[in-house]
Amino acid sequence: MIQKTKEGKKKMANKKKQFDQEFKQNAVNYCLTHPELSRKECAKNLGIGDSTLYRWKQEAKANNNQATFKGSGNLTEV
Numbered sequence: 001m002i003q004k005t006k007e008g009k010k011k012m013a014n015k016k017k018q019f020d021q022e023f024k025q026n027a028v029n030y031c032l033t034h035p036e037l038s039r040k041e042c043a044k045n046l047g048i049g050d051s052t053l054y055r056w057k058q059e060a061k062a063n064n065n066q067a068t069f070k071g072s073g074n075l076t077e078v
Helices: 021-033 039-046 050-061
Strands: 002-004 010-012
Touching: 021 039, 021 050, 039 050
Parallel strands: none
Antiparallel strands: 002 010
16 A cells, blocks of 8 residues: 655555464474574565564463464454
């Protein structure tokens, strides 16, 4: 979606991606099953930010590697 600023310039709207619980759990599992990859490489392969994957891994670790992630859990297309 393109928006215009006060000056009339075009800019892209900042839409935050939301991922469902299954995607988050699969992302954590991907990291766990590919120990040869760094977290940053895993995140790049999955198309998500490194800090996002770090947070998901920490949340899963606190719950015996099970997805109990906060948020709406809805995947939205950009």
